[in-house]
Each structure stands twice: as structure tokens, then as C-alpha cells.
Amino acid sequence: MARWLTVLSSLLLAFVLAGCDPVAEIVAPAEIAPQTDTTFEARMLPEFAAKEATMEEFRWDFGDGHTASGKTAQHRYAEPGTYEVTLSVVDASTRQWGQAYVSKGTFTVRAPRSAPAPWTASVQPGACEPSGQGRDYQVGTQAGQLASLNDVPWEALQAGDTVRIFHRAEPWRGKILIAAQGTAEQPVRVCGVKGANGERPIIDGDGATTRAALAPLYGHPLHQSRSVLVIKTLSGQAWQDYPRYIIVDGLEIRGAHPSHTFTDASGAVKPYEAFGACLWIDRGHHVVIADNEIHDCTNGLYAKSTDDGDFAVSTDLRITGNRIHGNGIVGDDHMHDIYTAANGIVFEFNHIGPQRPGAGGNAIKDRSAGTVVRYNRIEEGAHAIDLVEAEDFPATATALPAYRSTWVYGNQIVKSGNTGSVIHYGGDHYGANPDDGWGEPIYRKGVLYFFNNTVQVTGTEFAALFQVSTTEERVEAFNNIISFDPANPYPRLRMGSEVGSAWTSGGIVNLGVNWVSAGWMDSDPWHPVGGQLNGTAQLLSGPVLPVDPATLMPLAGSAVVDVAAALPAAAEQHPVLFQLDAAFKAAPRAPRGGRGDLGALER
Structure with missing residues (x-):
């Protein structure tokens, strides 16, 4: 009898240690860079989607000695390498046995590959003369x-x-x-x-x-x-x-x-x-x-x-x-x-x-890899900038690391909120299955770096700054000036998008130092947004516009002068070197104070 009890105990121990089959998959960007915040999401497998509400805990082991909890978690790897990420999902039935539903995934962290300088960057057309x-x-x-x-x-x-x-x-x-x-x-x-x-x-x-x-x-x-x-x-x-x-x-x-x-x-x-x-x-x-x-x-x-x-x-x-x-x-x-x-x-x-x-x-609609939008004056449009999936060359684009990073900085953007969100990032065809070759599976799934822009949102309706398609897209926003017309009753930083049931709309928006009009909100009361809005404690805000409304130039002594944060390591290859003058022509930009001003113009 004792021998059978020992065997039974051993089998139970093996069962507990082995864990249960996965109920969720691990979703993370295809390109992960060191020293960069990366979002990991637990996405329920279709056959278990109806049981998501019964899951009590999501635990992450990132394979480098760090852990986290939550259906969505952020992690920053210190060094390049290959890491096995383990997701353990617990409900009442597994908890009583000390078990979890276990999913594993292997992810490679590598420094972004630097492309050679494009030929076009060296071209200064000048006078129209024969070559x-x-x-x-x-x-x-x-x-x-x-x-x-x-x-x-x-x-x-x-x-x-x-x-x-x-x-x-x-x-x-x-x-x-x-x-x-x-x-x-x-x-x-x-x-x-x-x-x-x-x-x-x-x-x-x-x-x-x-x-x-x-x-x-x-x-x-x-x-x-x-x-x-x-x-x-x-x-x-x-x-x-x-x-x-x-x-x-x-x-x-x-x-x-x-x-x-x-x-x-x-x-x-x-x-x-x-x-x-x-x-x-x-x-x-x-x-x-x-x-x-x-x-x-x-x-x-x-x-x-x-x-x-x-x-x-x-x-x-x-x-x-x-x-x-x-x-x-x-x-x-x-x-x-x-x-x-x-x-x-x-x-x-x-x-x-x-x-x-x-x-x-839209003013700009772009489906490119390696998009840089800088030092422009952009007016109106359903979206001022619409950054969506590469629908006609997805196999090429999704294999390019540059598809996962988009750069928008130093722009003056003036737009009515009545016609749509200011910035749309991710994709615009929706309703696909996870293994399809269109729609959500080929969205940008990367990072929009949005910095040193001055955005003036007019109108009297549901104005919104960012419309980020899914939680596989992330925005890093810093050193911006965001002003909403006082007549706008819902000055939102985010709004949702229509996406298929396998995805969560809203994106991950990480805020650094930015100035935003008083009364701002994440989303309006009737349209809650998924994903995350992080870093709100760093926002500067106030009822008085800190720029000249006609020229967008920062006002002397205002809250946006000499308070800009240094560029993060990921953005060091995109220093803010220019701005537009009163005629919207290129002019050099250099901080007059120690830290530089927020927005697209240096006072």
C-alpha cells in the first residue's frame, strides 16, 4: 500500500511541476531592442477566449531574472541576447493544485541595425542649372x-x-x-x-x-x-x-x-x-x-x-x-x-x-517603412498624419526593422478635432484572423516616437490626439505642446479604433515631459479606451496657452521654456536641429537656455 501511495504522490508531483497546457499566447514586437521598454501581452487563444474573465492572475518571467504580473506587462532588457519568456496564467482550478497554464516563447533582443545614409539626404537642388x-x-x-x-x-x-x-x-x-x-x-x-x-x-x-x-x-x-x-x-x-x-x-x-x-x-x-x-x-x-x-x-x-x-x-x-x-x-x-x-x-x-x-x-497618409516626418507645417485633414499598414507590400515591409520605428518631430500641426484624431498609428483594415496576411497581423506593431511637436486642436466636438490601433503599437511622446480649443468639451489624449476580437484597441502611450491644456482626459466617459496611458504625472498643464496662438512661438517666461528633456537613447540619431520660420521655411534651431523649449519652435 505504501508503495502505491509513493507512486501516486510522485505522479501528482510530476503533474504539478509540469503545469497545464497554455490558454494564452505571448504577443510582443517582432523587433526588440535593448534598453527599450517592450510591451508583452497575454492574448487568450480563441478556444479559451470565453474563459478570460475567470483567469485570476497573469505572471511573467522574462528569462533575465526579472518578473512582472498583469495581462499586459512592460519590460526592458539590458543586453542583447536570446531570452525564453514564460507566461503563467492562474484560475481557481489551477490555484488549488499550485499549478498554472504555461506558455513559453523565445525572443531575440538585438541592437537596431543602422542603415547607410540615404542618397537623397545629400541632395540640395539649389538653382535650376544644367549639371x-x-x-x-x-x-x-x-x-x-x-x-x-x-x-x-x-x-x-x-x-x-x-x-x-x-x-x-x-x-x-x-x-x-x-x-x-x-x-x-x-x-x-x-x-x-x-x-x-x-x-x-x-x-x-x-x-x-x-x-x-x-x-x-x-x-x-x-x-x-x-x-x-x-x-x-x-x-x-x-x-x-x-x-x-x-x-x-x-x-x-x-x-x-x-x-x-x-x-x-x-x-x-x-x-x-x-x-x-x-x-x-x-x-x-x-x-x-x-x-x-x-x-x-x-x-x-x-x-x-x-x-x-x-x-x-x-x-x-x-x-x-x-x-x-x-x-x-x-x-x-x-x-x-x-x-x-x-x-x-x-x-x-x-x-x-x-x-x-x-x-x-488626410494631410499625410503613409504606409511606409522607415518613415520620418519632421519640421513640417501640417494643416487639417481627417487625420493630420495617418500611419498605417503596408497593405500592398506587407511581406517586404514586415521583414524590415525600420517598419517598426516611425519618427514624427519638430512639426507644427493645426487641425480641427471635429473631423478625426490628429495622429493615427497602426493600421486601417480590421477584422482579420491572427494568421491572416492582411489587416491587424501586418499592422505597424512598433513604436511611434512623437516629440518636439506643437499641436493646436480646434473645434467643438470629440477632439483626440492619438488613435493607436492595438496594444501591439506604442507611442513615446515627449517635449510636445498640446493645446485644445477651450470650446472643446472632451480634450482627449487617446481614442479607440475598430479592431478584430483578437486585439485590444488603444495602444500603449508613454508620456514624458509634455505641456497639455488644462482639463485634458484620457478618453471621454462614453468611449473608454483599452491599453495604457502612462507617465501622466510628468505632464505640465495649465489654463493659459504658453504659446502665441498665431505663430505658435513659446511666450517668454511660460511653462514650456527651457524645460525640454534630453532625447532618450533610442532617439539620439534624430536630434532636433531645425524649425520653420514665420514663412514656413527651414531655419536652424539651437536651445538658447540650458535645456531647450518644448514644442516645434525654440524661442
Whole structure:
């Protein structure tokens, strides 16, 4: 009898030590960096979702000697390495036996890989002059110049060529196709020679004609009917070809809108497509779009990427110093001032928005990896900045570490809260299953670094700063000035998103030192938000706006002067070096006090 009791005791001991099968999976970012707060979430397996309310305790062992508790927990690994994370979930039935439902996962912590400096960062277009390394095509009214845009052999441009379009009182009514393959030393440039008072030459899509020689080279007819200027391969080129090292600057581009018509290469008069752009990048590597005015189109600027291969991913784009406004279609929210998908894109020194009156799109809608939005003036839009999933190249984007980090800093953002949240981060297609290749599984699932921005939220309804799609997305917000119009009854820092049942909306928002209007709230009483809002004790607040409401410049002696926190280690590669002057042009920024000011402007 004693022997059987011993055997039974041994079996019970083995049962207790072994634990029970998992009821939850461990969800964490695909890329984990050392010295960075990382969110771990216990997500109930579908077959146990109905029992979530009966779970009494969630215990975490992060494999480095540290533990935590809670359905969601944050942890910071000190060193790179591979760690086994153990999640133990306890309910009443397991507690009586001293057991838990155990899930395990292996996670690799590695320092972020630094990408080489993009070629576009070194480009300063300057005056529209020939490069001296290729042909110089001049479009103008003087003797010896080409009389129209259609006289330019767009299909034959080569490395080092320059197309100079001279200002005249009458717009140039033509279409441009750039398929050239420049080099880093010999880029292809299409630029405007400005008038005596700085007027840009106008390229007008309304009434434009297409060069006849391009008829067989555009490919699909859509390429003619949806843009004024397109960067794409020629029909007949190798499938893996792509335009590269392209600069477009100093032009006013307008008129690709269904209310306008053009004459195509065959001589037929046609309206523009409802979904198009003033400037459409179908594919292109190392492209600079600088100092242009882009307006009166469906989308202002559009950039496309697909999963067909690296050649089909628009790469290293720099959008700098442009005035982009007045685009969209009335009553439609699918067209935006900027709509981009790329690997490596920088928006800087631009003045963006508002859209066409009655249009419902965003100022910036971006589906890229490695997105940097800095030193811009951004006005209105359903969202001022909409940072969502890479729906057309998910396999490529989700494999890129840069997809998990997005940088928004030094911007002036002025927007009505009545039309939507200011910043949307994560994704916009929802209702997928966890193993699907669309929707929530391909959301950003990373960190939005949001710092040194000045945000002015107007309106009288449900204003909200952040709309973070799921708890797999995180925001690190510091050194910002956030002002809500006093007429707004619910000045919220967060609002929820519609997501599938396998996800929790609301995100993780970590606050550093920020100034926010008195009366702020996490969410309104009728729309509670999941996730976490952390660091509220560090907020500065008050009823008196600490900036000039017209210029957004900090007021002398106000609470936002000389109180900025130092950049965290993760942001050291993005120092705040510039700001916009009163004309929204780039100007150097340097702290006048010891610590610098909050917001986008240094007093």
C-alpha cells in the first residue's frame, strides 16, 4: 500500500511541476531592442477566449531574472541576447493544485541595425542649372529653346540629363513621364527656372496633351489618365527595371482631377481618373521631390510599392520644402494631399494642407517603412498624419526593422478635432484572423516616437490626439505642446479604433515631459479606451496657452521654456536641429537656455 501511495504522490508531483497546457499566447514586437521598454501581452487563444474573465492572475518571467504580473506587462532588457519568456496564467482550478497554464516563447533582443545614409539626404537642388554631365533640355519662349513639354524626349532621358522648364505667364499644358536611370553622381533632374519674383513654372494637367511618341510607352491607359507627372518604367523595358536617382524641383504641378480633361497620346480627349495624383511615383529609387507647389488633384503626391521584388518597392524618397494643398475629391475620404508607400521616406520642411473644401482625406497618409516626418507645417485633414499598414507590400515591409520605428518631430500641426484624431498609428483594415496576411497581423506593431511637436486642436466636438490601433503599437511622446480649443468639451489624449476580437484597441502611450491644456482626459466617459496611458504625472498643464496662438512661438517666461528633456537613447540619431520660420521655411534651431523649449519652435 505504501508503495502505491509513493507512486501516486510522485505522479501528482510530476503533474504539478509540469503545469497545464497554455490558454494564452505571448504577443510582443517582432523587433526588440535593448534598453527599450517592450510591451508583452497575454492574448487568450480563441478556444479559451470565453474563459478570460475567470483567469485570476497573469505572471511573467522574462528569462533575465526579472518578473512582472498583469495581462499586459512592460519590460526592458539590458543586453542583447536570446531570452525564453514564460507566461503563467492562474484560475481557481489551477490555484488549488499550485499549478498554472504555461506558455513559453523565445525572443531575440538585438541592437537596431543602422542603415547607410540615404542618397537623397545629400541632395540640395539649389538653382535650376544644367549639371554639366549630360544634355541640357530647355523648355521656354526664347530662341533655341523647346516650345512645349511634348518636345522633350522624355523616353530617352539618361544619367546626367537636366530638363529646365522656364517660367512664363501662361501655364505649360503637357504631361511628363520620367523613366530614366540616373546615378548617384549623375542624377536626372527636371526643374523649374523661376520668374523674376520667384514664380514657379506651372505644369497644368487641365487641357494638357501627351507626347505622341509616348503612346506605346505608358503601358496601361491608366498611366496617362491619372497623373500630370509620373515616374515609372517604360512599357517594353525589363520587368525588373526601375527609375532611379531622380530630382523634381521648383515646379507648380496641378490639374489631375476628374473635373479636368487632357488629350492623350492618340489624340482622344479624356477626363482624369478619380484615383490619381499630380505626381505619381509608380516605382523609383532615390527620388527627391523638392520646392514644388502641388495642388488641384485627387491625391497630391502618390508613391506605390508592391511585393514583386526590391525593384518594385519605391525606396529612399525625400519630400522636402513643398507646398502641397487643395487636393482630394469632395465627399470622399480615399484621396489625400500625400499618400505614400515606400522603404525609407522623409517628409521635411513642407507646408501641407488643407485639402480641397469638402474633401475628407488626410494631410499625410503613409504606409511606409522607415518613415520620418519632421519640421513640417501640417494643416487639417481627417487625420493630420495617418500611419498605417503596408497593405500592398506587407511581406517586404514586415521583414524590415525600420517598419517598426516611425519618427514624427519638430512639426507644427493645426487641425480641427471635429473631423478625426490628429495622429493615427497602426493600421486601417480590421477584422482579420491572427494568421491572416492582411489587416491587424501586418499592422505597424512598433513604436511611434512623437516629440518636439506643437499641436493646436480646434473645434467643438470629440477632439483626440492619438488613435493607436492595438496594444501591439506604442507611442513615446515627449517635449510636445498640446493645446485644445477651450470650446472643446472632451480634450482627449487617446481614442479607440475598430479592431478584430483578437486585439485590444488603444495602444500603449508613454508620456514624458509634455505641456497639455488644462482639463485634458484620457478618453471621454462614453468611449473608454483599452491599453495604457502612462507617465501622466510628468505632464505640465495649465489654463493659459504658453504659446502665441498665431505663430505658435513659446511666450517668454511660460511653462514650456527651457524645460525640454534630453532625447532618450533610442532617439539620439534624430536630434532636433531645425524649425520653420514665420514663412514656413527651414531655419536652424539651437536651445538658447540650458535645456531647450518644448514644442516645434525654440524661442
